[in-house]
Amino acid sequence: MDRQSAHEEFRRFLKREENRITPERFEVLDHAIEYEGHFGADELYVQMKSSHSNISRATVYNTLELLAQCGILSKRNFGENKTRYESNVGKISHDHLICTNCGTIKEFSDPKIQKIVKKISSEIGFDPTGYSFNIFGKCTNSNCSHNINGK
Amino acid sequence: MDRQSAHEEFRRFLKREENRITPERFEVLDHAIEYEGHFGADELYVQMKSSHSNISRATVYNTLELLAQCGILSKRNFGENKTRYESNVGKISHDHLICTNCGTIKEFSDPKIQKIVKKISSEIGFDPTGYSFNIFGKCTNSNCSHNINGK
DNA sequence: ATTATTGCAAACGCTTTGCACTCCC
DNA sequence: GGGAGTGCAAAGCGTTTGCAATAAT
Numbered sequence: 091m092d093r094q095s096a097h098e099e100f101r102r103f104l105k106r107e108e109n110r111i112t113p114e115r116f117e118v119l120d121h122a123i124e125y126e127g128h129f130g131a132d133e134l135y136v137q138m139k140s141s142h143s144n145i146s147r148a149t150v151y152n153t154l155e156l157l158a159q160c161g162i163l164s165k166r167n168f169g170e171n172k173t174r175y176e177s178n179v180g181k182i183s184h185d186h187l188i189c190t191n192c193g194t195i196k197e198f199s200d201p202k203i204q205k206i207v208k209k210i211s212s213e214i215g216f217d218p219t220g221y222s223f224n225i226f227g228k229c230t231n232s233n234c235s236h237n238i239n240g241k
Numbered sequence: 242m243d244r245q246s247a248h249e250e251f252r253r254f255l256k257r258e259e260n261r262i263t264p265e266r267f268e269v270l271d272h273a274i275e276y277e278g279h280f281g282a283d284e285l286y287v288q289m290k291s292s293h294s295n296i297s298r299a300t301v302y303n304t305l306e307l308l309a310q311c312g313i314l315s316k317r318n319f320g321e322n323k324t325r326y327e328s329n330v331g332k333i334s335h336d337h338l339i340c341t342n343c344g345t346i347k348e349f350s351d352p353k354i355q356k357i358v359k360k361i362s363s364e365i366g367f368d369p370t371g372y373s374f375n376i377f378g379k380c381t382n383s384n385c386s387h388n389i390n391g392k
Numbered sequence: 393a394t395t396a397t398t399g400c401a402a403a404c405g406c407t408t409t410g411c412a413c414t415c416c417c
Numbered sequence: 418g419g420g421a422g423t424g425c426a427a428a429g430c431g432t433t434t435g436c437a438a439t440a441a442t
Contacts, residue, residue, distance in 0.1 A: 109421085109422090110415090110416050110417070110420095110421060110422065111416075111417090112415085112416070112421095112422065112423080114422080114423070115422090130406075131406080131407080132405080132406060132407085144423095144424080145423090145424085146423060146424040146425065147407085147408095147424085147425085147426095148408080148409085148422090148423070148424070148425085149422080149423060149424075151406095151407065151408080152422085152423095165320070167318055167320050167322070169316070169318050169324075169373065171318070171322045171323060171324060171405090171406080171431070171432075172322060172405080172406060172407090173320075173322060173406085173407085187361070187362070187365060187367050187369075189367070190370065196365055196367070198361045198364075198365060200357055200360075200361060202353060202357060203357065206351055206353060206354065207376055209351075210338070210349045210351060210376065211338070211376060211378060213349075214338060214347055214349060215380065215381045215382060216338050216340070216347070216376070216378050216379070216380050216381060217378045217379045217380075217381055218338075218376050218377065218378035219341065219377055219378045219379070220376075220377045220378070221374070221375060221376045221377060222320065222373065222374070222375050222377075223372070223373070223374045223375075224372060224373050224374075225358055225361065225362060225367070225369050225371075225372045226369065226370055226371045226372060226373075227362060227367050227368045227369035227370045227371070228367070228368045228370070229365075229366065229367050229368075230366045230367060230368055231366060260396085260397090261395095261396060261397065261440090261441050261442070262441075262442095263396095263397065263398080263440080263441070265397080265398070266397095281431075282431080282432075283430085283431060283432080295399080296398090296399085297398060297399040297400065298399085298400085298401095298432085298433095299397090299398070299399070299400085299433080299434085300397080300398060300399075302431095302432070302433075303397085303398095322406075322407075322430090322431080323430085323431055323432090324431085324432085
């Protein structure tokens with residue numbers, strides 16, 4: 091999926107959910123899918139501001155939520171009490187390993203996880219819309235020697 | 242594991258890590274393992290204050306962190322940008338299903354998850370210290386009709 | 393005695409809210 | 418034209434921090 095089809099998909103989503111089609115929303119979409127790696131809402135806001143956008147915080151926060159509902163972004167939480175987003179455009183679904191020493195985040199995917207989600211949900215009587223799976227630990231490579239905060 | 246052995250374990254942990262043994266820390270431990278279900282640090286602080294404790298916020302936050310490191314509590318995050326804790330005393334390890342409609346949290350466990358954690362970690366070169374696995378969705382029972390916020 | 397730990401209050405970072413203005417439908 | 422969406426600033430909430438006082442080692 092490229093930028094073009096992401097626009098089309100978002101437009102369809104907005105129509106279907108009876109949200110209005112505004113230029114600001116597509117501006118956020120463009121910056122979000124161009125962002126390398128994971129980002130927080132405020133980071134994206136600051137980045138957009140620094141590239142001379144007139145966007146407001148409220149609009150960025152609101153639109154990222156819509157983009158996650160629409161499936162164009164994934165909403166993540168790596169245990170830092172802040173929401174992170176990640177573009178799904180051109181990527182396969184995956185989960186994360188987080189190094190609690192140096193903050194490095196690595197991706198992995200395992201088809202068994204989806205199977206577990208389905209099996210458990212049907213056993214319990216639950217209609218799953220998503221899941222999050224993070225592994226925390228320390229990376230064993232030699233570059234990882236210091237704490238996230240440099241302490 | 243009961244209250245008694247939790248105390249002993251925490252004491253050993255504090256000694257080993259060269260932290261001091263203080264009455265405040267055991268006061269937090271007692272309230273934490275008596276709490277039914279998941280709780281936020283501030284909730285526990287308020288509850289302790291209302292039962293006439295002299296504890297401070299800083300001590301509660303600090304001690305919960307130690308208890309989680311020690312393994313007596315689990316640290317959770319259900320995507321609300323706040324840390325939740327849960328006592329492990331007398332419980333087996335488990336993960337959670339979260340209903341995004343009514344906020345109900347259900348527990349499950351599946352031994353395959355631990356296997357995946359180990360397999361992926363060794364493949365990538367990572368020493369895992371923990372993981373989090375949450376499934377989000379809607380519960381299909383009839384009691385679940387309203388949004389978390391009552392909207 | 394030394395120094396980690398405590399209680400307090402204020403600051404912090406991310407997110408949400410209230411408001412008047414705007415512009416999509 | 419009506420009302421959802423916007424920009425702005427301020428408030429909200431959970432959490433962390435700085436500091437002087439206290440108490441564990």
